[in-house]
Amino acid sequence: MRKAVIGLLAGVLTTAVVAQDVPLQRAEERRATRQQSQEVYDAIQPAVQAVSGSTVWVWANRRQVAMGTVVGQGDKVLTKWSEIAFSRTPVQVVGGDGRTATATVLGVYQDDDVALLQLEGARFTPVQWSDQPSPKLGRFLIAAGADGSALNIGVVAVEERPLRDSDQAFIGITLDPSYEGEGIRVLDTAEGGGAAKAGLRRGDVVLKIDGKGVSSPFELRNALLDFSPGDEAAITFIRDGSESKVSVELTGRPEFPGVPEGRLRTMRQMGGPISLVGRGFPTAIQTDMQLKPHQCGGPVVDLNGEVVGMSISRTDRTRSFILPASRIDQILNEDPMDPTLAQLPRQASRPQARAGRGGAVPMNPRAAGRLRRHLEEMSRFLDRLDRETSRIGE
Amino acid sequence: MKISEIFHGIAIFALLTVSALAREPVTSLKDLAALETRTAALVKRTMPATVAILSPSSGASGSGVIVDKDGLILTAAHVTDGAEEVDIVFPDGKQTKAKVLGSNYSKDAGMAQIVDPGPWPFVELGESGALKAGDWVVALGHSEGYDPARTPPVRFGRVVSEGPGNFLTTDCTLIGGDSGGPLFDLDGRLVGINSSIGEALDNNNHAGIDGFREDWKRMLAGESWGELQLNPLANPERPVIGIMMGLELRDGGVPVEQVTPRSPAAKAGIRPGDIIRSVDGERVRGGRSLGMLLAKYSAGDVVEIGVQRGRETTKFSLELMRMDQLAEELKR
Helix, strand or coil, X not given: CHHHXXXXXXXXXXXXXXXXXXXXXCHHHHHHHHHHHHHHHHHHHHHHHCCXXXXXXXXXXXXXXXXXXXXXXXXXXXXXHHHHCCCCCCEEEEECCCCEEXXXXXXEEXXXXXXXXXXXXXXXCCXXXXXXXXXXXXXXXXXXXXXXXXXEEEEEEEEEECCCHHHCEEXXXXXXXXXXXXXXXXXXXXXXXXXXXXXXXXXXXXXXXCCXXXXXXXXXXHHXXXXXXXXXXXXXXXXXXXXXXXXXXXXXXXXXXXXXXXXXXXXXXXCCCCCCCCCCXXXXXXXXXXXXXXXXXXXXXXXXXXEEEEEEEECCCCCEEEEEHHHHHHHHCCCCECCCCCCCCHHHHCHXXXXXXXXXXXXXXXXXXXXXXXXXXXXXXXXXXXXXXXXXXX | CHHHHHHHHHHHHHHHHHHHCCCCCCCCHHHHHHHHHHHHHHHHHHHHXXXXXXXXXXXXXXXXXXXXXXXXXXXXXXXXXXXXXXXXXXXXXXXXXXXXXXXXXXXXXXXXXXXXXXXXXXXXXXXXXXXXXXXXXXXXXXXXXXXCCCCCCCEEEEEEEEXXXXXXXXXXXXXXXXXXXXXXXXXXXXXXXXXXXXXXXXXXXXXXXXXXXXXXXXXXXXXXXXXXXXXXXHCCCCEECCEEECCCCCCCCEEEEEXXXXXXXXXXXXXXXXXXXXXXXXXXXXXXXXXXXXXXXXXXXXXXXXXXXXXXXXXXXXXXXXXXXXXXXXXX
């Protein structure tokens, strides 16, 4: 046990073990920070003790690729879908006590990048999710290991929020940057957007959204954060010198496929490998916890040992994401997707993100491309089917 | 009444004692819970003063922090570089404008002043000189630029290395956009400004607040000087002892070839032919090692230099001097 903790220390918290990591670090500073890391890991261990029986290692392609969280009657496990999706070997699940089960993928919650596994050969203890509200800014979070140790500790960096643009309310106006004064002037309205439908047009000056004054593009975005797509917002605006009010039905923000500039992309990967799928989750807690991609998928607890969620990604240098307990509760009540129909979200088409983890590129790329095209066609077909059936229903 | 006064007296004393104890040991969940409470409290208090800085001329996006009610902003010199006026965005989306004041590029220290009168939310200044490896700190900043869909992310960590000079290194992971953002001690006092990163996760560099204090008046007056230099051995403000080094010995000793007049070495009585063996007890392993050891200090710090003269080894106390100041001194 002791050995395991020291091993983690060397690998996770004190990356400064190699002297040149922090060029000016003195031997005594290195000693002090290493000792401190060890003290912290010893101190947090009691918080993860209870959940370690519900934490498993997930193996695919003869490597440990993710952690898993035990659910159901102890016969099911949640893990990170994109880490096992391309496995050529049966997925195996190993508990901290060494017991091993063979797993089949029962279903996939694609938006959350979560796979639900059915175990055969061993049972573990199902996790007890916290029923507390999502943890607040600055609260400590600890990722549990399977052997009673802690994998890492971090804080709530940003409270739970939707990461997809389409989950953010959108009003559908472009602003006139040359306008100065109270409110914001409409330069154009997006076709089919809420503003256009409600009759707003170029030249209107929007003063308030549901009584909240807006005077800049950022204030507008901020005011809209209180809404969800489908909500009605009361817009106070001025046209031809007179003030009026209109109700706008908000839509979801169109996805903006932003590709970060090269320097930022480099910086994101400074400090180690990142997950294949690391963004776009319907809802997530952002933490500064320094997880590795193969450490995602396991339970995350607070200092009281309450299981507040499941780690879902190492996104970049500064971010890891946690799926909140309430979200997992919600998806477990939904039917998962058949794994043969599930596709990897589009970020997964960038296997170069895995530089530094040789052998981590799943499957041969041409086959993956074929599969993806096939799945995209399939999903377009399903979308159409969906649209047409809902029209019939109206 | 009397009792309550005494009680207050004790309470304040106790609080100060806690603050003075820099490296708080963490050996139990209770200790961690105490750290957590302070972290959550300081984040709540300081976040409203943590702004995004957008430079309309270059399109660059960084961070800054307000330090008085009139809207004086501290940031990194490289954030405001080349701009005269910048857009300021608060975490709640409120927007305003600031005039760029002075910068000391050698310290990556910059100032800007919000044009509209306050009162603005602001943070208290702390001290960076006293920080040591193991001290807990919290960094904030608008990572990857202002994002209305989230508050500036919180990074909790500790000092892992002092220096170079006025800088300090922590394991609060930073990324583009965090530059100019604040680093706080656990009392929520500003101790540094985010500056740069290295490859490793614990190589995140911050300009110490003490350096801002030194240059406060000049920056406030709009003066800009210095040189942005990520290599600490090339920084014009690096601390020196004032010797010309000879070829390093095979055992790592550094022979003194020349002593610069009026330098700290000259004042202490170091002579050509002496061999430099240690800095504050750390063994010198060649010329580069001597440079790196000294780079950790700031000018004005007193160090003990171990010197071998013939068969004797003696220790000299030297007050370090800034390279650029020594050069100035020699011109006189």
